Amino acid sequence: MEYNIADRMGQVEGSVIRQLLTLAGDPKMISFGSGNPASEAFPVAEIAAITARVLAEDPIAMLQYGLSEGYAPLRDTLKTRLKAEGIGFENNxxxxxxxGQQACDLMAKLFVNEGETVIVEEPSFMGALNTFRSYGAKLVGVPMEADGMDLSALEQALKSHPDCRFIYMIPNFQNPTGFTTSLEKRRAIYALAQRYDVLILEDDPYGTLRFAGEAVPSLKSLDTDGRVVYTGSFSKVMAPAFRLGYMVxxxxxxxxxxxxxxxxxxxxxxxFQHICYAYMTQYDFEGHIDRLKALYARKAALMVEAMTTHFHPAVRFNSPEGGLxxxxxxxxxxxxxxxxxxxxTRGVLTVPGVAFAADPQKPSSGFRLNFSTPSDEQILQGCKILGELTHAWLG
Ligand SMILES: Cc1ncc(COP(=O)(O)O)c(C=O)c1O
Incomplete structure (x- = not known):
């Protein structure tokens, strides 16, 4: 049969990554390509114990339909945690x-008509970009700098796209760059959003995983007029298979x-909501986060050191303060x-910047490396191989 695919899906393709992954079928491949938590990062025994208990104690509550807004005790627990980070709930x-993926979907569903603009960091998380594309959004990329978006390019984009419905940003340890938007820039971006009267979607799945430097206040905590929609996730701190996050x-x-x-x-x-609630309130959730931070800090440092040793000096990269x-x-x-x-072809998988581009026709000089999933040996060996390649390419 011939299938008539809806126009809105026309711009959605995962082709860059899919092509590469077919090349990457070799089990000996060293993969720096994933965005997964480390396999030692899951509180498996605790999850098993909580699951057995809650299913034994109240099976129907686990198996029956629930409320769209979520399990109230988990919502309250998250509110308390976010209040401590300066997000108020008088009006939120x-x-x-x-x-977080669904937060992007709901945001586009609610606010974007076909053909309207969403301004995004360039490069940005491809899952979100594809979601916006699936609603027929026109994506306008604003170059990312080490401290956040280029402000004059952002203002220009807002000026020339009065149909912009929201700015999508990942302020902490951005995927794919690892960059964090400075407080100054967060304030400036918020002021621009006010001036041009657009919303901001603040996507923050990595903020909890800060392993160096000082925490920067969220845009949502600076929000005085209900302009920021904030989203966080359990994927990187509990289990991505739970498919759980939250929106403020x-x-x-x-x-x-x-x-x-x-x-x-x-x-x-x-x-899974009950499991997260029990783990956050009856187990050592903070200790778990601290262990994750220590693990990722060590792996990030190992990768940065190996890159510094082996890469051609003309290749630029930052030392991330968190994330993956x-x-x-x-x-x-x-x-x-x-x-x-x-x-x-030399046995190391990374992801080219074009996979994260608002405009996939534009070449990108960046490539993303993930440090959470490879073993220490793979980090050392993979960076050595890539380093040799940088010298072969750059002389
Ligand atoms: C920036 C960003 N937003 C959202 C997501 C999606 O996360 P979730 O598993 O919560 O849907 C990811 C996943 O990697 C991400 O990197």
Whole structure:
């Protein structure tokens, strides 16, 4: 049969990554390509114990339909935690959602008409970009700098796209660059959003995983007029398979977001919400986060050190203060795609910047490396191989 795919899906393709992953089928491949938590990062025994207990104590509550806004005790626990980070709940509401990915989907569903603009950091998280594309959004990229978006390019984008509905940003340890937006820039971006009267979607799945430097206040904590929708996730601190995250937004939007969620999945997985609640309130959640931070700090330092030792000095990269990623940039705007492809033939998988581009036609000199999933030996060996390749390419 011939399938007539809807126009709105026309711009959505995972082709860059898919092509590379077919090249990457070799089990001996050293993969710096994933965005997964480390396999030693899961509180497996605790999850098993809580699951057995809650299913024994109250099985029907775990298996019955639940509320779209989420399990109230978990919502309250998250509110308390976020209040300590400066996000008030006098005028805000918090819903449980099925991952940060769903927050992006609900945001686009609620606010973007076909053909309207969403301004995004360039490069940015491809899962979100594809979600916005699936609603027919026009994506306008604003170059990312080490301390956040280029402000004059952002202002220009806002000026020339009066149909912009929101700015999408990942302020902490951005995927893919690992960059963190400074407080100064957060304030400036918020002021621009006010001046041009657009919303901000603040996507923060990595903020809890800060292992160096000082925490920077969220945009949501600076929000005085209900302009920021904030989203966080359990994927990197509990288990991505739970598909659980949360959204904070102006309470005036509560019914709208509930209606939008009912159109998608009615509510998020109840058993997993109970597990997260029990783990946060009855176990050592803070200790677990501290262990993750220590693990990722060590792996990031190992990767930075190996890159510094082996990479050609003209390749630029930052030392991240949290999260899971480092992005390296070839000099003189050289396209990183063929570099990545050759790295794969030498046994090391990274992800080329073009996979994260608002405009995939534009070449990107960046390639993303993940430090959470490879072993220490793989980090050392993979950086050595890539380093040799940088010297072969750059002389
Ligand atoms: C920036 C960003 N936002 C959202 C997500 C999606 O996370 P979740 O598993 O919570 O849907 C990811 C996942 O890697 C991400 O990097």
């Amino acid at each position: 509401e918090l819903y449980i959602v099925s991952g 937004f102006d309470a005036a939007l509560s019914d709208r977001f509930a209606a939008a969620k009912q159109c998608v999945d009615v509510h998020s997985n109840l058993l 990623f480092i992005m390296a940039f070839l000099p003189d705007g050289k396209d990183a795609y063929p570099f990545v492809a050759e790295g794969i």
